Amino acid sequence: MRIGTSGFVGARLREARDIRGQTAVGLAELTGLSRQAISQYETGRATPSPAVLDALADRLNIPVQFFTRPERDLARGTLFYRSMASTTKGARLRAEGRLSWLRDIVSYLSGHVALPPSNFPDLGLPDNPLLLSDSDIEAAADDVRRYWNMRDAPIGNMVTLLENQGAVVARDELGADSLDGLSEFAPDEGRPYIIIATDKGSPVRWRFDAAHELGHIVLHGALKPDTLTKSAEFKRIEEQAHRFAGAFLLPMTAFTDEFFAGNLDAFRPIKSKWKVSIGVIIKRARQADLISEEAERKLWINYARRGWRKKEPYDDTMEPEMPRLLRRSFELLFEHGNQSPEDVLAALALPARDIERLTGVEPGFMGTDYAPVSLLASRDPFTADPMRPPADVIRLPLRPRTR
Amino acid sequence: MAPHEIDELISNQLPEGLLRGLVQAVFTARGLAWEECQRLARPEAENVRPWIARAHLEGFLRNVAERFPQVSATVERASNWNHTEIHAGRLILTQNSVPTPCAMVDASDFRRELAVNNGQISLLPELQEVDPSKFLVLLLHSQYRCVDPEQQEMNGHLAGSAYLAVPAKDLNGYLHRVNLFDRFPDVVRAQLPADWTDAAVVSFMGQARRIGAA
Numbered sequence: 001m002r003i004g005t006s007g008f009v010g011a012r013l014r015e016a017r018d019i020r021g022q023t024a025v026g027l028a029e030l031t032g033l034s035r036q037a038i039s040q041y042e043t044g045r046a047t048p049s050p051a052v053l054d055a056l057a058d059r060l061n062i063p064v065q066f067f068t069r070p071e072r073d074l075a076r077g078t079l080f081y082r083s084m085a086s087t088t089k090g091a092r093l094r095a096e097g098r099l100s101w102l103r104d105i106v107s108y109l110s111g112h113v114a115l116p117p118s119n120f121p122d123l124g125l126p127d128n129p130l131l132l133s134d135s136d137i138e139a140a141a142d143d144v145r146r147y148w149n150m151r152d153a154p155i156g157n158m159v160t161l162l163e164n165q166g167a168v169v170a171r172d173e174l175g176a177d178s179l180d181g182l183s184e185f186a187p188d189e190g191r192p193y194i195i196i197a198t199d200k201g202s203p204v205r206w207r208f209d210a211a212h213e214l215g216h217i218v219l220h221g222a223l224k225p226d227t228l229t230k231s232a233e234f235k236r237i238e239e240q241a242h243r244f245a246g247a248f249l250l251p252m253t254a255f256t257d258e259f260f261a262g263n264l265d266a267f268r269p270i271k272s273k274w275k276v277s278i279g280v281i282i283k284r285a286r287q288a289d290l291i292s293e294e295a296e297r298k299l300w301i302n303y304a305r306r307g308w309r310k311k312e313p314y315d316d317t318m319e320p321e322m323p324r325l326l327r328r329s330f331e332l333l334f335e336h337g338n339q340s341p342e343d344v345l346a347a348l349a350l351p352a353r354d355i356e357r358l359t360g361v362e363p364g365f366m367g368t369d370y371a372p373v374s375l376l377a378s379r380d381p382f383t384a385d386p387m388r389p390p391a392d393v394i395r396l397p398l399r400p401r402t403r
Numbered sequence: 404m405a406p407h408e409i410d411e412l413i414s415n416q417l418p419e420g421l422l423r424g425l426v427q428a429v430f431t432a433r434g435l436a437w438e439e440c441q442r443l444a445r446p447e448a449e450n451v452r453p454w455i456a457r458a459h460l461e462g463f464l465r466n467v468a469e470r471f472p473q474v475s476a477t478v479e480r481a482s483n484w485n486h487t488e489i490h491a492g493r494l495i496l497t498q499n500s501v502p503t504p505c506a507m508v509d510a511s512d513f514r515r516e517l518a519v520n521n522g523q524i525s526l527l528p529e530l531q532e533v534d535p536s537k538f539l540v541l542l543l544h545s546q547y548r549c550v551d552p553e554q555q556e557m558n559g560h561l562a563g564s565a566y567l568a569v570p571a572k573d574l575n576g577y578l579h580r581v582n583l584f585d586r587f588p589d590v591v592r593a594q595l596p597a598d599w600t601d602a603a604v605v606s607f608m609g610q611a612r613r614i615g616a617a
Binding site: 257258260261262263265266268269290295 | 423424427428431434435459462463466467469470593
């Protein structure tokens with residue numbers, strides 16, 4: 001008689017496989033199962049035995065408990081992928097899965113800590129973003145700055161700004177060079193989620209990615225998932241989010257004041273000050289009509305000749321902007337909230353390393369490697385009584401100091 | 404030519420945006436040179452820095468000029484050395500680094516030639532080919548100097564002054580000077596460290612006014 005696993009949820013196996021970037025055939029090979037067996041488990045036509053489930057969990061590096069969690073029932077908003085057309089469906093599924101895990105983590109944290117309320121403006125823009133002109137987008141970027149009481153000055157930390165306004169931001173490797181990030185406005189929470197892909201890029205590029213996702217949130221919040229069907233329409237909303245990001249990070253009026261010459265070297269201090277790439281500065285200069293089309297073309301040629309397509313000046317010296325909200329939440333939870341890493345791992349049934357990556361905490365923060373430590377008898381007033389039993393061993397987590 | 408006439412000539416022929424751009428260009432060129440010489444030992448950095456700043460600034464002059472249709476820029480070769488000239492109506496503008504605010508520049512042949520009509524038309528027969536309507540204006544800029552070596556290390560990349568100066572035809576003095584820092588304090592402030600106090604800015608602007616001070 002075959003023994004299955006009670007409570008096994010096939011959709012969870014599919015999710016785990018997507019997130020790990022495994023095909024059904026690949027997982028079958030890794031586990032010694034047939035592709036058909038994997039398919040039957042995923043569609044609920046069969047359940048794996050405990051031993052097989054252990055093997056699946058081991059190969060996918062996911063706790064066994066994950067597979068017996070109820071099927072995910074997230075209220076999904078429109079997902080915006082900042083990606084090139086070459087991004088595979090698998091890469092998108094993986095990214096979407098990572099976003100679901102991030103939402104799980106935030107859902108858990110929200111039960112214990114008060115996260116900043118969402119404070120993103122509704123600019124009253126048309127539901128159909130294709131009606132938006134470039135000047136509408138420039139105005140929208142200005143409006144968001146005004147809404148958040150920002151001057152036309154450089155933004156110190158784009159990620160912190162978003163977090164302070166209630167967004168959840170994560171940096172994660174999405175496993176695809178062509179995917180720069182994704183965002184979703186979670187309708188049930190009224191809170192935006194942003195994942196910035198760190199597979200490649202530079203600190204200014206990641207900053208721009210964050211601003212790009214902000215563009216989707218404010219410009220395309222009313223967009224329904226099935227509204228856009230043509231690739232040209234997708235391309236247009238990507239261009240709009242790009243335009244917004246440039247306008248938000250480098251407002252036109254301030255930039256016009258800073259700009260004095262269409263010269264790559266003259267752009268270097270602007271990059272240092274505003275923390276935008278020189279590529280973005282070239283585009284902004286053209287958008288502001290500060291340089292001609294011909295001058296822009298020459299700048300791009302010179303830009304490529306200098307090797308700046310691969311690496312621009314200061315890319316090595318600027319620090320990446322790290323999300324802090326979730327890390328701080330966990331620190332608070334562990335210090336004052338009567339919760340431990342074990343509690344979190346048990347509640348979420350997610351791998352410790354994945355939680356660490358998605359929340360920006362140091363490797364080992366959620367770890368379960370402990371060194372036994374005991375209080376010294378002579379220092380412990382409770383053990384001053386010689387009749388009292390020796391001190392209990394307490395277990396302190398080995399985790400790096402947080403900054 | 405009276406100072407007010409020179410002022411009028413400059414105002415009429417050099418757009419304000421160009422003058423603002425010149426101040427920005429001076430700061431940027433010096434800042435880039437400072438940065439690029441950071442990897443050199445101090446003595447070599449001091450040797451090389453002015454030339455790098457000059458190279459950046461000469462290029463910037465041409466790029467600034469490109470933005471204004473009434474102005475053009477050319478590269479001229481004199482004494483085996485290239486320099487940029489901005490042409491704006493009657494004016495020819497070239498740039499020079501000077502050790503102190505608005506100090507005198509060397510009386511080089513090419514400058515002497517360009518300045519031949521500054522003041523009065525030359526009677527020298529060998530210079531008759533020069534267009535008598537042309538008028539030389541110099542963009543003079545100097546480095547910011549701090550008494551405290553630590554401050555100098557932090558702020559030595561700053562320009563300390565920028566002037567438009569109209570030399571006399573024999574280059575033994577200036578007929579007129581325009582302090583561009585005083586004219587565009589907002590541009591200057593944007594180039595200074597954001598954490599400088601108002602008093603520090605006032606002191607900085609004061610140094611730029613001390614013409615001839617060491």
